Amino acid sequence: MKIQCPKCLPKEGIERPDFSTSEKDKLSEMVKNNPMKGMMYLREQHMLSLHDAKYIVLHINEKTGHCNRCNFDNLKGEYINCPKCGAFNFNWMYKPQENI
Numbered sequence: 001m002k003i004q005c006p007k008c009l010p011k012e013g014i015e016r017p018d019f020s021t022s023e024k025d026k027l028s029e030m031v032k033n034n035p036m037k038g039m040m041y042l043r044e045q046h047m048l049s050l051h052d053a054k055y056i057v058l059h060i061n062e063k064t065g066h067c068n069r070c071n072f073d074n075l076k077g078e079y080i081n082c083p084k085c086g087a088f089n090f091n092w093m094y095k096p097q098e099n100i
């Protein structure tokens with residue numbers, strides 16, 4: 001499946017890798033704490049170009065349901081273009097571990 005973001009991607013979009021649930025958690029965590037690490041991970045595990053890895057990291061939501069680009073706060077679905085500003089969001093259900 002291709003993903004596209006009218007705000008910052010070439011029209012043809014990029015191919016979205018399939019992420020496992022544990023990868024989603026891992027990536028969400030990395031995007032919060034160390035985006036560079038997230039990019040490295042994507043490049044190594046999914047053989048992505050630097051451009052694609054960077055793109056993906058930049059579009060993973062820090063807060064579930066909240067658009068990365070504007071203040072829209074009601075995104076539904078995991079891979080979604082914001083209905084307000086059109087930006088693409090990786091809107092994963094990320095919940096930080098509470099009982100550590």
Ligand SMILES: [Zn+2]
Nearest residue numbers: 005007008088
């Ligand atoms: Zn974008």
Ligand SMILES: [Zn+2]
Nearest residue numbers: 067070082085
């Ligand atoms: Zn938006």
